[in-house]
Amino acid sequence: MEKKFKKIEIHNCHTHTFLYEDVPSKFLPLRLIRVLARRGWSIARFLNKIDLTTDGDVYDRYANFIRIMKCPTQEQTFEYLTRFYPKNARFVILAMDMQFMGAGNVGRDYTKQLDELSELKKKYPDRVYPFIGVDPRRANIEDLVKEYIEDHNFCGIKLYPPLGYFPYDSTLMPIYHYAQSHGIPIIAHSSKSGPIYCRFKRKELISKIKSELDPSTGIQPRFDGKSRKELCNYFTHPKNYKVLLNKFEGLKVCLAHFGGASQWQKFLNPSTIGVCEKMKKKEYKNIDTDEDWFSIIYDMLKEYKSLYTDISFTLNNRDYFPLLKVLLSNAKVREQILFGSDFFMGEVETSERSFGIDLHGILGTDDFELISQTNPRLFLRNCLRKPKASK
Numbered sequence: 001m002e003k004k005f006k007k008i009e010i011h012n013c014h015t016h017t018f019l020y021e022d023v024p025s026k027f028l029p030l031r032l033i034r035v036l037a038r039r040g041w042s043i044a045r046f047l048n049k050i051d052l053t054t055d056g057d058v059y060d061r062y063a064n065f066i067r068i069m070k071c072p073t074q075e076q077t078f079e080y081l082t083r084f085y086p087k088n089a090r091f092v093i094l095a096m097d098m099q100f101m102g103a104g105n106v107g108r109d110y111t112k113q114l115d116e117l118s119e120l121k122k123k124y125p126d127r128v129y130p131f132i133g134v135d136p137r138r139a140n141i142e143d144l145v146k147e148y149i150e151d152h153n154f155c156g157i158k159l160y161p162p163l164g165y166f167p168y169d170s171t172l173m174p175i176y177h178y179a180q181s182h183g184i185p186i187i188a189h190s191s192k193s194g195p196i197y198c199r200f201k202r203k204e205l206i207s208k209i210k211s212e213l214d215p216s217t218g219i220q221p222r223f224d225g226k227s228r229k230e231l232c233n234y235f236t237h238p239k240n241y242k243v244l245l246n247k248f249e250g251l252k253v254c255l256a257h258f259g260g261a262s263q264w265q266k267f268l269n270p271s272t273i274g275v276c277e278k279m280k281k282k283e284y285k286n287i288d289t290d291e292d293w294f295s296i297i298y299d300m301l302k303e304y305k306s307l308y309t310d311i312s313f314t315l316n317n318r319d320y321f322p323l324l325k326v327l328l329s330n331a332k333v334r335e336q337i338l339f340g341s342d343f344f345m346g347e348v349e350t351s352e353r354s355f356g357i358d359l360h361g362i363l364g365t366d367d368f369e370l371i372s373q374t375n376p377r378l379f380l381r382n383c384l385r386k387p388k389a390s391k
């Protein structure tokens with residue numbers, strides 16, 4: 001019998017092309033990268049040569065990351081990325097606004113980053129889908145969002161709450177209303193304790209959390225002994241999005257990274273501390289006071305059908321492939337999981353090529369088609385129509 005082969009139109013729903021000029025001056029570890037980028041290739045070569053015998057490969061990976069940061073334009077970074085995909089692949093590119101995280105000024109105006117993406121969209125209208133990074137502390141953010149979506153064909157909105165704001169900040173409400181009524185998708189960073197977070201003083205962070213955390217989320221914050229990075233998890237917490245999803249019915253939101261690798265690990269290997277005591281009191285349901293974000297997002301996917309998640313960065317760890325495979329056989333959530341690589345952040349863990357090929361190989365063509373073509377077409381539906389209609 002003749003075998004039929006499918007040609008998948010891959011949608012990578014999570015990539016970045018921002019340059020080192022877009023990163024604040026005092027931001028470590030990327031400050032180091034700024035220095036390295038200035039020194040350029042010689043340092044990258046030096047890193048390549050370091051061999052700690054156990055894991056020399058890590059240095060190769062960082063050298064790769066630095067080389068990409070060194071690219072002078074986002075177009076070059078994008079063209080490098082496309083080498084690892086078929087010609088018909090599509091890419092969501094997420095802009096980053098890191099001006100207000102308390103780590104110094106960025107090297108160029110944010111609109112320069114956006115304008116470059118807008119040029120890229122013009123050049124590759126069917127392949128590039130830029131999302132505007134939104135921060136409620138930027139002046140006239142609502143106007144900026146509308147301008148780039150309406151005049152420059154941006155596809156959606158990117159949120160990065162660990163930079164120091166709650167997603168339900170009152171300034172952002174008109175933007176969600178706009179997104180809801182136009183079917184504009186939103187991608188929100190949802191990984192616990194990532195390296196990019198607000199550098200304000202602890203005191204300032206605590207007072208912001210105390211005054212702004214919405215009690216309807218059910219989150220009860222604890223501050224003792226928590227680092228700034230841990231405090232910023234309150235901004236990023238997936239339950240914050242219940243406020244938005246309850247208020248704006250049908251709002252299309254993707255909680256990127258599915259909680260992050262640490263939370264997949266926690267879900268797969270739950271702690272037994274306090275289990276017997278709680279069982280005795282028949283409190284089994286509340287057994288985990290510090291619930292893992294994987295489970296929270298999983299439950300939310302079942303509750304809100306306009307909610308999505310992506311597997312970017314988190315699935316760099318091949319140990320999690322079986323759990324992903326199981327999720328994709330689960331009818332309750334399988335249509336809400338999106339393929340994304342987190343290029344070029346992912347370069348520090350694995351290459352773009354092996355990320356995509358390993359996933360495709362392990363999942364098989366049907367499941368890979370589901371997350372990279374079928375589901376993204378629904379999530380990006382309103383943008384994907386745009387280029388065709390304008391012809």
Ligand SMILES: [Zn+2]
Pocket residue numbers: 014015016094342345
């Ligand atoms: Zn990302």
